[in-house]
Amino acid sequence: MKKLTLVATAITALLSTSAAMAQSTVTLYGILDGGYNHVSGLKNGSFNGIASGIMEGSRFGMRGSEDIGNGFKAIFTLENRLELDTGSVTNRPNSGNQLPDRVASTVNANLPVGLSGTPVALGTIAAINNAIGTNAFGVNLAGNLFDRQAYAGLVTPIGAFTLGRQYTPGYLVSAAFDASQTQSSLAAGQVASLPAAFDIRLSNTLQYGIQTGGVTATLMYGAGEIAGSSASRFLGAMAIYKADGFSVGFGHNEKKNEFGQKSLTNNVLGASVNVGPGALYGMYATIKDENPSGLSPFFVTAGPVFQNAYNIAFRQDAKLMHIGYRLTSGVHTIVTAFNRLDDKRAVNADTDSYGVTYTYALSKRTNLNAVLTRFNNKGAGQIAPGGNGFLGGVTSTAGTDSTNVAFGIRHAF
Numbered sequence: 001m002k003k004l005t006l007v008a009t010a011i012t013a014l015l016s017t018s019a020a021m022a023q024s025t026v027t028l029y030g031i032l033d034g035g036y037n038h039v040s041g042l043k044n045g046s047f048n049g050i051a052s053g054i055m056e057g058s059r060f061g062m063r064g065s066e067d068i069g070n071g072f073k074a075i076f077t078l079e080n081r082l083e084l085d086t087g088s089v090t091n092r093p094n095s096g097n098q099l100p101d102r103v104a105s106t107v108n109a110n111l112p113v114g115l116s117g118t119p120v121a122l123g124t125i126a127a128i129n130n131a132i133g134t135n136a137f138g139v140n141l142a143g144n145l146f147d148r149q150a151y152a153g154l155v156t157p158i159g160a161f162t163l164g165r166q167y168t169p170g171y172l173v174s175a176a177f178d179a180s181q182t183q184s185s186l187a188a189g190q191v192a193s194l195p196a197a198f199d200i201r202l203s204n205t206l207q208y209g210i211q212t213g214g215v216t217a218t219l220m221y222g223a224g225e226i227a228g229s230s231a232s233r234f235l236g237a238m239a240i241y242k243a244d245g246f247s248v249g250f251g252h253n254e255k256k257n258e259f260g261q262k263s264l265t266n267n268v269l270g271a272s273v274n275v276g277p278g279a280l281y282g283m284y285a286t287i288k289d290e291n292p293s294g295l296s297p298f299f300v301t302a303g304p305v306f307q308n309a310y311n312i313a314f315r316q317d318a319k320l321m322h323i324g325y326r327l328t329s330g331v332h333t334i335v336t337a338f339n340r341l342d343d344k345r346a347v348n349a350d351t352d353s354y355g356v357t358y359t360y361a362l363s364k365r366t367n368l369n370a371v372l373t374r375f376n377n378k379g380a381g382q383i384a385p386g387g388n389g390f391l392g393g394v395t396s397t398a399g400t401d402s403t404n405v406a407f408g409i410r411h412a413f
Helices: 006-015 101-109 119-135 169-176 188-192 304-313
Strands: 024-042 045-052 059-069 072-081 149-156 159-167 201-212 215-222 234-243 246-256 262-275 278-289 316-329 332-343 349-361 366-379 402-412
Touching: 101 119, 101 304, 119 304, 149 201, 159 169, 169 215, 169 234, 169 246, 169 262, 169 278, 188 316, 188 332, 188 349, 188 366
Parallel strands: none
Antiparallel strands: 024 045, 024 059, 024 402, 059 072, 072 149, 149 159, 159 201, 201 215, 215 234, 234 246, 246 262, 262 278, 278 316, 316 332, 332 349, 349 366, 366 402
16 A cells, blocks of 8 residues: 555655656645544434544645756645545534533633623523534634645755645644554544644745755744734744654644734654564654634623633643554554543543554555544543544543544545
8 A cells, every 4th residue: 555644745745856757747636535433422422424534534636846947846735625425625523513511611610700600601601612612613614625735835956945824843743753644533633632732734834844864854934914913923843853763853833823922832752663563653742822822703792701711711731642553564554552631731631542443455545444442531531533534522521431433445546
C-alpha cells in the first residue's frame, strides 16, 4: 500500500523539488474512506451507522507544479473536504449540539452572586449552549469548498514560500509522531478534540519551509487582517530531524483571539525509533488557552458577565501524551497506542484512550480497515470517539466511557 500520510501531503508536496517532475504538472488526487461505525455511551444510546473518514478524511484535490527555471518552481494545492456517506462538505458530531456538562456548571459557578442559579441565568446558559453547540462544534460548518488546503507558492533555491490556508507547524509535528498518523479514533488528538487542543489549519497564512539533509523545518505567520490590531494573529514554527532508524521533532503554535489577547498555545515534542519489525512513537504536547477565541459572537445580547463566565469554562490547561507502535508486514499494518489528556484545571476533565487498528491492503490504492478503541473519561472528562474526518462529540454524562468499533474501506487515487 502506498503510504499516504498527512505529513507527506502537507510537507513533502510543499517542499519537493524533484528533477523527475515534468516541466508543468497538475495532479488530481484524493481519498474515499467510509464504513460502519459504532460508538457507545452517547446520550441517546449507541450510534450505529455509516460514517465518512473512519481512517482518513475523504477528500479530493488538485496539486500543481511548474518548473520556471534556475531552481525556481511555482506550486499550488486546492483540497476539498467531502462526506462519502452524504456528499456534503460539512459534518456534525454524533452527539449533535450537546456540550460537556462542565460548561454549564462552570458558567453558573462563575456568575455574580444573585445571578447564579436563577431561572434567568439558567435559561440564558441553555440558550447560549445551544447556540455554541449548533454553530461552533462540527467540521467546516461554513461549507467552504477548499476547507482542507488552499495555497499557492514558490519553491526557490533557499526554500519554499507559500500563502493561503495551510496546516500549522505544531500540528504537523503532532501528526508526524502519532503512531496512528492521525488516522482513526485511536489518534492522539481524539482525546483533546472538544474544545480543540490544536489549530489544525489556518487561513490567511504565509509560510516558509526548507528541507536540507535530514531536517525539515517551517515558519508560519498568520495575518489577523484587522486594521490597526494584532487580533487573531498567529505564529508557528517546527523542525523535524530524520535519520536512519529514528527521528525527532519540535513544534510551537501560538495565536491571539479576536481581542488581541494571547489564546491557544502549543508546544509539541515527538520522537520515533525503529524497534524490531516496526517503529515506536512517542509524543508530548502542552495545551494552554487563557483567552479562548471565537466566543464573542454568542454574547451580543447576553453581555460581558456571561462572556467572562464562558471564557473560564472554555479555557484549556492540559498535557497530551501518546505512545504507540506501528508495524507493517506485507499487506498487513497494525497500530496499537495509548493516549492521555491530563487536564490541569480545577474541573479535571481527564480522558485516556487505547486500542488497536488493522489495515489489510487489497492493492496499492485500496485497503480494508478495522478499529477498536476504548475511551476512559475520568472526573469531568466526557469525550466520545470520532474519526479522522469527524468529531466524536461528547458522551451522555461526565465520566461516562465509550467504545468505538469500526470497519471500513479506503481508496486513494
